[in-house]
Structure formats: C-alpha cells, structure tokens
Amino acid sequence: MQKRNATAAVIGAGDYIGSEIAKKFASEGFTVFAGRRQGEKLAPLVKEIEDTGGSVVARGLDARNEEDITKFLQEADAYAPLEVCIFNIGANVNYPILATTERVFRKVWEMACYSGFLAGREAARLMLPRKQGAIFFTGATASLRGGSGYAAFASAKFGLRAVAQAMARELGPQNIHVAHLVIDSGVDTAWVRERREQMWGKEALDNPDLLMPPASVAESYWQLYQQPRSAWSSEMEIRPFGEKW
Amino acid sequence: MQKRNATAAVIGAGDYIGSEIAKKFASEGFTVFAGRRQGEKLAPLVKEIEDTGGSVVARGLDARNEEDITKFLQEADAYAPLEVCIFNIGANVNYPILATTERVFRKVWEMACYSGFLAGREAARLMLPRKQGAIFFTGATASLRGGSGYAAFASAKFGLRAVAQAMARELGPQNIHVAHLVIDSGVDTAWVRERREQMWGKEALDNPDLLMPPASVAESYWQLYQQPRSAWSSEMEIRPFGEKW
Amino acid sequence: MQKRNATAAVIGAGDYIGSEIAKKFASEGFTVFAGRRQGEKLAPLVKEIEDTGGSVVARGLDARNEEDITKFLQEADAYAPLEVCIFNIGANVNYPILATTERVFRKVWEMACYSGFLAGREAARLMLPRKQGAIFFTGATASLRGGSGYAAFASAKFGLRAVAQAMARELGPQNIHVAHLVIDSGVDTAWVRERREQMWGKEALDNPDLLMPPASVAESYWQLYQQPRSAWSSEMEIRPFGEKW
C-alpha cells in the first residue's frame, strides 16, 4: 500500500458502514480519522486497519457538538491535508406521529442532520483554501420519501439532503465534490436482520440479495471519490440487485 | 356569511400569506384562531375580519414552544371543533455555507420545521378522535431544491415536507387530509419587492405576473380544503402564470 | 344552468373518466365536444347531458390521426371559442419486456402520447391568438414510475408528461394554462374491479376507499380550471384517502 499525504475523516465510524468506509480509504493509503460517540469502541477497527498496514486515528466524538467536530477535523487536517470527509450518522426510528416526542424529533435531527451540517461546513472551511476535497453524506430511502411513522427520521434525512445539495451547488465550482449517497435498501447489520426476522420470520433472511453489504457502500463512496471532476455525481442511489423498488 | 361550528388555526399569521388565509377561512364561516410571535401585530387583521362579520381570535404565540402550540390548538378546539390547521411559518435566509452559523441553522430549523412538526402533531391529536380534519403546510421552492446559499433554509423546508409526507401517509386513511403547498415563486410582499429592486433594479417589478399574490395562496388552500376525500392531493405546486421554471 | 359562449373538448370521452369530465363541463355551461374512437358509443352520454339541459356534440375520432384531431378541434372552435381541451386517452397494458412487441410499444405510444401531443398542439394553435385557454392531460402512477412490466405504458405516459411540461413552460406566459393530472390509484371501472377480483379475490373490492371515482377526477379538472392565473398548478397528484403510496 502506498501511503498518501492526505487524511480521510469518517464521522460516524460505526460497526458496519462507517467501519467499512474507514477500512477502504485506509487501504487506499489515506490516514483515516475515525470518530464515533464512544471512542473506545473503535479499538477493533484500529487493530484491523493497522494489521493490514493502514493508518488510522480513533477519536471519541459527539458530532452534535460544534467544538468537537471542529477540533476533530482540524486535527485531521493538521496531520495531513483533509481530502475526504464522510458523514455517516443515522438515527433510524419509527413512531406513529402522536408517539413522536419533541425530544425524539429534536435528537434525531441533531444526530442525522445538524451534525452533518456542522461536519460539512467545517470540512469545507479546511478544504476551500486548497480548492480540493470531497465531502460525502450517507442518505437512505427516507431521504426521498416520508413514509408512515418516519416523521422524525425522514425529516432529518430530507434536511441532510438539502444541506448536501446546497453545498454541492456552492462548492462544486470551487473544485470541492459534495455528494449524497442514497442507500435504497436495508443494510446488512445484526440489528436489521433481527428486526426483519421479528417482522417476517426467518424466511425474511433467506435471500441475502436483499440487504446491502456495508462493504459495498464503501465501494460506492470510493467510486464517487474517483469520479473525474468533469463528470461528478451529486447524488447516487444504490440498491442490491434483488431489491424491489 | 353562514357561521360554522368549526375553528381554523393559522400558525404564522403574518402580514401577507397568513393574514390572507385567515381572512379566507373567516369569510367561509370558520372561527379563525390566528397566532403569531407578536400577538399585538394581529390587531389590524382582527379588525378587518370583524368588520366583514367574521370571527377571529388572536393570540401571541411562540410556535417553537411545545406548550404554547398545544395550548393554542386546545383553546381553538375547545371553542369549536378544530377542522383546519395551517402552518405557515417561514424563515427565508441565504448565507454562504461558511457564514451559516450553527445558531442560524438551528433557529431556522426550529421556526420552519420543528414548530411545524409540533403544530401538525398536536392538530392531529385533536382531530383523530373525530376522524375529521385538514392539516396543511406552506412550502417553497426550497422545499424541493437546495440552492446555493440555502443550506439552512432548504434543510428546514425539506424537513417540513418530510413531516407532511409521513403524516399524510399515516393520517389519510383516518380521514385527515394532510397536504403540503409548494409556492414556486416569490411572494408579493414589501420585503420581496425591495430585495428584487435592489438586485435587479426597478424594472424587476414591472411585471406583476411574476410574484404570487398572498390572496392566491389562500385560494389554493381553500381548493385543497374543498377536495373530496376520494381525490386528495398530498402536494400541490403553484406559481404565477408568467413564472419561468 | 347558464350557458357559456365557449366549448370544452374532451378527447377520449370513454365510459368513465372522460364521460364524467364531459358531464361536469357541460353542467357548468360549456358546450362539450366529446370525441372517442367509436362515436356511436357516445349516445348514452349525449342523452344524459341533454336530459339535464346541457349541450354536447359527439364525434367519432381517431386521435392518432392528425387530420381527425385538427378537424375535431376546429369544429369545436368554430362553434364557440375553444376554452378547454382535455386529453384523456389511456392504454394501460402490462407485459414482461420480452413479450412487449414492437407493435404494442408503438400503438400504446400512439394512443397515449403521440395523440396527446397532437391534441395539445392543435388546441394551442386555436387558443394562442386569443391568449386564453386551458389544456389538461390525464396522467397516472405510470407517468412518474416505470414499474416492472410497464415499459410500453410508462414510456408513453412519461412522454405525455414531458409534452405537458414543455407546453406549460412555453404557453403559461401566453395565459394558456397547461396542466397534467396524475391519478395515483386505480380508477373505479368495471375492468379494474374485475382485474382486482381476479388477482386478490372478492375482498379486494371491500374497501371502496381505494379506487378513484371517475367523478372525482372530473372535479379535480374543474379545480384546475378554476385556479386564478396568479396561482396555477402545472401538475396535480390525486389519490383516494385510503390509498397507500
């Protein structure tokens, strides 16, 4: 692996998608700055990346805290130029409208939208002087469709998508690639498998072609990163081949 | 005018669109509950409605405050069954991404999205036992498009649209009509006229066909209200005939 | 009923939606020109309209024939100024892609798209000198979504929607209202009921709230026609309140 003099920040480096993104960009020579709420949970990821010769810095991080985000990205940029920033925090909840408390509505927004705005803005601040960089946001079906019970989650995801669009339009001509990746299917995680089994029985898991492997999301981000600036996508929608939509 | 035993709440009864909505529904026999931040500014509206024989109750109201919203709607519903609730608070701002403070981002969201969620939810709570009612939200071009400089505003408007969609899907089968009205043009207000003149000169105002008259927005809401439940629109997009889009 | 010195052309005046549109506009005082492939099938519609004091002219018409369409609309306009033209021809078919013959693909397009273009263009030609008129097109779920098996039907409906958009943008500033009405549900016809019963059994018909009554479509067109030009919709989506979407 050839090391690059560049960092890639992954905000929301959870056990599935976030970890795979971190591993992918580390394997491509980036020093990855991986942040998640409980920094100690990053130990296995750090080990896995370092075992394969990659470079990674793990940080505990409350992405809803402007100061935290700012410091995290500044630290990355001080280490080596911040070239990629991927925001990957979700907060998928489903409640009937009357059961959606103001606390839930606010918290989901803070996690899935507000913190994405902070991350995007601070990444842009570091990238703009160099006129170089990529800022990517993870979206979901709920980014495009407010399904029943999804007032809180869809509202936050719609809002994040708007941030991505506004930034893409403003920053594109400054050579900063802003994109929003819509994962239009369930992702293959322990939690999703459990929920599907509860809802539809064990058969629901028989078809592995219906869940998005986290590593495939990481590949999609790598594709976006590799696009020449003469043909950027500002939004990319992916789903497994067996998905009905 | 034949009075109805029904109330229509207008949240965000500002000088233009909100006032026209209030006047329209009052003229159709509803007792209108009109709320806006500074209740004292409602005096001219109250006078105008009462002078034409309509009924209106004016209240100062911080729509971002759960308790305020709840009390306001409960008071309306205690007066007569709440049949219509229209959320009409905007917060149109435009800043480059780096100049968008976290305070602006949060405040715009609280005004244009969070308070809409609160209003919609509390209206639904009052309407559901009767399985009857209409909940409408005012949208804008920025509900569908995150333009450059609109990270805060578009994010809030996208988020509000998601709330409307989720509520429409959940509440439609309960006979509650939830709809989102997209005003895809500038609205004819003193502020918009001033801004256009500053940007493009006096000629920008020569063509009156390019600005949406507030009373036409009120008419559109009246159309939505009149739709038979066998043919409801969940979203309606309006623009003046001269608008380019 | 007060008669108007104006005609409304209904192209595709079939037994359900088209007939209801014809009756609605006739009841509002228009002289309706009703056209469908087999003109003799229009007899009951003519009787029903005339029995209630309305005016109607029935014509057999191959809408795919430029000359036929042109003559039909010219005849209407010669009778009284053509103020409304509603294109309402569908051709709903579903075939696996390999079973979609070139003949089917072409014929569905000719019926549902090409003839709509001809009708819209010729109506515009008659309306433009007076700078007055409304041209409406009937759309469907397949106007927005290419579902499995709908290559032919969705392709034609997508294409018709594009015609409506292009015409709306060009003709709006000339005071001609062009709109596209998306019926996002099944319509309550004998054929749809039969198909649903075959697919899902008799229970599928138990819930009358899931099918769009043809008369409600007519009401929606009437709403579009009544919009002030300061607040035109170019697209309106309707569905019954019980519909899941």
Next chain:
Amino acid sequence: MQKRNATAAVIGAGDYIGSEIAKKFASEGFTVFAGRRQGEKLAPLVKEIEDTGGSVVARGLDARNEEDITKFLQEADAYAPLEVCIFNIGANVNYPILATTERVFRKVWEMACYSGFLAGREAARLMLPRKQGAIFFTGATASLRGGSGYAAFASAKFGLRAVAQAMARELGPQNIHVAHLVIDSGVDTAWVRERREQMWGKEALDNPDLLMPPASVAESYWQLYQQPRSAWSSEMEIRPFGEKW
C-alpha cells in the same frame, strides 16, 4: 490488454460519446460491436481502436428497424457472449410547440425512444438465458425536465427513461444491470460549441469546465459496469464541476 470472451454493443457510436464508449470498452478487452446509421463513418474509430490493439466490429445500422437491431445484437452475441449493451442515440431538437410537426415528433421518438426499447429488449433476450449482463441508456437533462421548446425531445427522453426503469425493476433480480445515465450538461462537441458561440458569443467557450468531455461519459459507464451487484445504481446523474444547476 487482456482480451475478454465478451462483446459490448454500442448503438449510436457517433463521433463523440459513442466513440469514446467504444474505445473505453475495447481498451478493457471487450470486442466492441459499434453500430451507427452510416457505417462508413466508423472507419476512423475502427482504426483508432485497432491501432491500440483493441477489437472492434463496425456495422451500419438503422436502430429504428427491429430486424436490423436484432441481427446486430445476435451477431455480437454469436461472436462472444454479449455482456454489455449501451444505447446512445440522441436527437436533440428544439422547436416552439406550433412548429413541432408530427413528423419531427415521431422521428425523434423513433430515434431516441423506440429504438432504445428495441435495443434493450433484444439485449435482454440474449442475456437472460445466461443471467448476466448490463444494459445502459444515455439520458440528458431533458430526461427529467420538459423545457420550453422540447416537447419532442423531452417526450422521447422521458419515454426512454421509463423503459430503463421498467427494465431495471424486471431484470435486476435476474442479475441484469439496467441503468440510465443522465448527462446534466452540454457535451463538448463541435456542434454544441458552435451553438453556444452563436447564442452567447465567444466568451461562452472560455470556461471549459462547463461542457462534459465525451471521454468522461465513457468513464461513467465504466463505473456503472464495475458496480458490484450488491450495490447497483439504476440511475446516475453527472455534470462537470463548474455547471450551475
């Protein structure tokens, strides 16, 4: 270059995008079957591919002719399994609605939509028995937006997009990747440069960042081809970084 036992068909192998796609897939080891109306114009492309060690078969082809398309794809598949089929025929015209003849409307549809349906269907017929393949369609801004003057072109492009969607939904679970690439900008061709210069003067060409290089379109197709089936895009939108949208 390692040769593959596979063919890639390019239908509409014109001087710009089509040629670049052909060169890209040839450079990746495919034997490219390149078809365009006037087969003799393919000579330079054949020379260029062969000079770099690639394999290409050039054929004159009227893509609107079912028999022609069928033979062309069968010949490719007989040579080596048809793994990729890219439909790339456009027909960009702009006329006011009254000046859009039925001949233009029909011809644009035959070129840009009907022939795409034929190509997609026949490619699917050859790929389905092997449950393997990729079918891609070139779209444009007019695939998503019916602009003023674009009744014919947008109608055809909308229609082609519907074909792509219906095929993607039906064939995805059969392991055939169907995708639609939206080029949301002008493409850098002699014709586009000339038109821009006429409309806006020489300065319109000063900014090379606003036109899509044909080779970048080819790269985007290559990206789509490389997507793992666990994360397929059914639509991808690209534009140059300097584009306003």
